[in-house]
Amino acid sequence: MLWLHGEEGLDPQAPFLDLLAGTGRVVAPSHPGFGHSPESSTVDTVDDLAYLYLDLLAEQDRRDVIVIGASLGGWIAAEMAVRSTERIGGLVLVGALGIKVGDREARDIPDIFALHPDEVTRLQYRDPARFAVDYTKKSDDELAIIARNREATALYAWEPYFHNPKLPQRLHRVTVPTLFLWGADDRFVGAEYYGAAYRAAIPGSRLELVERAGHFPHLEQPEAVVERIRGFVQDRGA
Amino acid sequence: MRGWFFSENAYHLLPDAREYDSIRVKLPNRYYDPKIGADLYHRFIDEWMIAEDMGLEIMVNEHHQTATNLNPSGPVVMGVLARETRKARLLILGNPIANRREPVRVAEEMAMVDVYSRGRLECGFVRGVPYEMSAGNHRPTRMMERFWEAHDLIVKAWTSHDGPFNWEGKYFHHRQVNIWPRPYQEPHPPIWITALSPSSAREVGARGYIVACFLTGFEGTKAVYDAYRGRRSELGLSSPGLDRFAYAALVYTGETDEEGYAGARKLMWYLESNKVPPQFTSPPGYHPVTTMVNSMKGTNPGIFKMFQNPTLAGLMENGLVFAGNPDSVYRQIKKMYDHVGGFGHLLMMAQAGFLDHDETVKGMEMFTREVYPRLKELTV
Incomplete structure (x- = not known):
C-alpha cells in the first residue's frame, strides 16, 4: 500500500499508520517540503508529486499497489491514477480534494488561507477541541513541522485552489477499483455534494461514510478507516 | 539627506473596530463613500504638490483591499503627479512585482511615468505585504524567485532598444518584448528595493540599488544596512x-514637543487601526519557518510587539516615530543616522488617519523650515 498524507502532514506516531501496517506492507512518504522532507526546486505542483510517486512505484518495481490518499493526498492519488494504473491495483480516496464541482462563484472548498485557524479546525474536525493545537506545549521542531506543512500546502494547492480544472474530464481513465471514504460529519467538503460529484466521475467507484468523523477520518476514526480499507482489499481479491 | 513626503491615502472614517475583524482584505467596501473618497483623493494630491513647493520629494505606494491605503494602483496616482508636479523626484515604493502578473506591463507603466515627468521617476520594487496574498490571490511561497525574475524582465524591457526579445522564464512568458515608450532616464530610472531582512538586503547590495527600510527601528535597520555593505x-x-x-x-x-507629539499620536492611527487576523498577517510561506516558530511561541523580537500595542514613547524610543519640536526631531533622526552608519533618504509618513490638511501642512512646513536644512548637511 502507498499512503499519501494530506495537508495535515505525516505523523509517524499516529495510530492510523500502525493500524494500517497491520493489514500489509505500507510505504508512507512525506511529500517534499512537508515534515522534515527537503523541498525541491523542481517540484511545485501536484502534477510533479503524481509523477514522483509513479516513478517511486516503478523504481521499486511494485505491482498491484493500493494507493490511499487523504484530502490533498487523495488529489495526488487521483492524479497518479489518471496517468497510469499500470502498477496500481486499487484506489482509496479519503475526503479527497482535486476537483471543482460548482460554478466559478461557488466556493466548493473553504479558503483555509483566508479563514482564522480556529475556524479551519472547526470545519475540518468533527471534534475540533481534540485537535486544537496548544503551541506552548510543542517543541521548536514540532512547530517548524507545522509551519513547513502549511507552507508546502500553499505551494501545491494555492492556485488553482486545491483542484485541477482538467481532472474531472480525465477521471474516466481510472479503471481500477476505487473506494471513496468520507467523514459523515465533514463540514469542509461534504460527502453529499463534493464526495458524490467525485464518485460520479470515476466509473464503478463507490462511496462509504465513516461515522463520527470530519474531513480527516483517519485521524478521528483510525480503526474504522483501516477496517474499511481492509474490507476493500479483501473484496477486490474476491 | 533628501526628505520624501509620503502618505498612504487612507480612508479613515471606519466603523467601530468591534464591528469588524479585519481592516484588510475583507472589510466590506460599503463602508467606503466614494464622494468622501473623491474629496480625500484631491486633498492628498494637493498635499503632495504642497510638499513639492516646500522643496520635498514625493513618495507614493500601493496596497490592495484595505482602508489603510486607497491607492490600489500606484502607477495611476504617479501618472497624475507626473503631470501635476514640475520638479520633485517621484518615488513609487513600490510596484509589488512578485504579485503583478505582467512585468512587461509594469515596465510600460513606469516608462510612461518617467517620460511624462521628463525623467523624475524613482522606481521602487517591493515584495508586497503579507495581507496582499489573499487580496490578490498571490501564492506566498517562493515569492522572491518570482520577484527577481520579474525584476530581470522589467530591466531588460527598459534597456532593450533593438526590437523584440524573447522571455520564456519559470514564471513569465513573453515572446515579443519591445516596449513603447522607453524610459526617459538612461539607462533606466533609479531602482529602489525594500528590504526588511539582512538576507534580502544582500541581494539589493549586490546590485547596488537603493535599499529602503520601513519602520525597522535601530537594530533592524542597522542589520539591513550592514548586510548591504557587507555583501x-x-x-x-x-x-x-x-x-x-x-x-x-x-x-x-511641531513648534513645541507637545504639538509634535500630538501630531504623531494622530499618525499612529496607521499602526493602531491595523486590525488584521493571523491568516492575513502570516500566510504560509511568506515568513521564514524560524519566524513562524517564534510567532507561534509568542517570542518574536520586541519590535513586532510594538505594532500590536503601540505607544508613542515606545515607538519613539525604537526609532519608528520622530516627533517633537524641531530640535527634538533633528536629534532623533541624527541618533538613528549615527546608529546605522548614515542614510541619504528619509521617507516620512507625514499624513495618516485623522491628521487633517492644515495639521499635515503645518508639520511639513515646520520640518522643511527648521529640520530639513540641518539634515541636508549631514555626512558620515
Missing part, C-alpha cells in the same frame, strides 16, 4: 554612498 565588500564592489540607503518612519514636527 558589496564580499563581492569586491565599490563602497556604497549614503544615497543608497533610505529609512521610513512616522514624522511630525
